[in-house]
Amino acid sequence: MAAVLADYERHLTSERDLTPHTVRAYLGDIAGMLEHAALLGHGDVRGLDVATLRxxxxxxxTLGKARxxxxxxxxxxxxxxxxxxxTGRAETDPGALLGSPKAHRTLPPALRVDExxxxxxxxxxxADDxxxxxxxxxAILELLYATGIRVGELCGLDVDDVDRERRVVRVLGKGRKERTVPYGQPADRALAVWLGGPRTALAVHGSGAALFLGVRGGRIDQRAVRSMVHARLADVPGAPDLGPHGLRHTAATHLLEGGADLRTVQELLGHASLATTQIYTHVTTDRLRAAYRQAHPRA
Incomplete structure (x- = not known):
């Protein structure tokens, strides 16, 4: 089973070209399942059946894992x-008979427009100093809110990925899929200031083409961006404590509330399925109901 797991890792990395984070998640799940199967007496992948998977x-x-x-x-x-x-490592596909619990679609937290x-x-x-x-x-906050891109996508941006003349940014998303996302004038002004001198002040010999740099001059780390977003939100009284993904939710929610259609928001966010984007319709409907209850005398 260890040899099969190693082959599967090569398949995920080389053939499917998944991100390291996704590969680790898949391997962790499969390793746990194979360990469970071994405890039940299965010494080979060929012995897996749907009863073992269930x-x-x-x-x-029983361990309390979320749906x-x-x-x-x-x-x-x-x-x-x-x-x-x-690939011939098993004669049957027991996973095809495996059902899965329907996940609860919780409403993602988002900032109000004023927040x-x-x-x-x-x-x-x-930054006045x-x-x-x-x-x-x-510049990071303006771009995150303007585009709704993922924090990993933001950290992977190079200077050449920003087209300031057209005000669009070229993003490499999940599955190595490339998309072009527009941004507005406030984000453009912030990028112009950042690229006009401050980036050079942080740059070192090994900075390369990275758009955003850390304090030591290398490409900024996702953890640094998350810490910064939490810290800056703490400056806003009453605002929820969100990370960069919360700004992604906020951008999507405000786009829909402003009249954008769901298909457009799907393209901007880089969702493979429209079903993933549809959760934001629940957010806006929830806010609509709240406004109705607050404003209508007979709500």
Whole structure:
């Protein structure tokens, strides 16, 4: 089973070209399932059956795993068993018979429009001293809110990925899929300031073409961006404590509330399925109901 797991890792990395984070998640799920199968007496992938897979999922439930986690793990197993059969490592595909719990679609937290404005204004005030880090943070926040891109996508941007003449940014998303996302004038002004001098002040010999740099001059790390977003949101009284993904939710919510159609938001966010984008319709409907209850005398 260890040899099969190593082969599967090569398949995910080389053939499917998945990100290291996704590969680690898939391998962790499959390793846990194979360990469970070994405890039940299965010494080979060929011995896997749907009863074993269901037993493993049932154990996850007894451990208190969330429905979303169990749904993801069931999907990971189905992908693995299909690969095992396709490559001749197993005669059958027991994962095809495996169901998975329907995940609860929780409403993602998002800032109100006034809170988003206060966040950006507070960051700009902090950058009034002209510090390169402060001006970089303003550009990052403006770009995250303007585009709704993922924090990993932002950290992977190079200077040449920004087309300031057309005000678009070229993003490499999940599955190495490239998309072009527009941004507005406030983000463009913040980028112009950042690229006009502060970036050079932070740059070192090994900075390369990275758009955003850390304090030591290398490409900025996702953890640094998350810490910065949490810190800047703390400057906004009453605002929820969100990370960069919360700004992604905020951008999507405000786009839909402003009249954008769901298909356009799907393209901007880089969602492979429209079903993923549809959760934001629940956000806007929830806010609509709240406004109705507050405003209508007979609500």
């Amino acid at each position: 037993s493993w999922l049932a154990k996850q439930q 979303t986690t169990m749904s993801r793990r069931a999907t990971a197993v189905r992908v693995f068993t299909a690969w095992a059969q396709r 988003a404005r206060k966040l950006l204004a507070a960051a700009a005030t902090r 002209g510090s390169p880090v402060g001006l970089r943070d303003v």
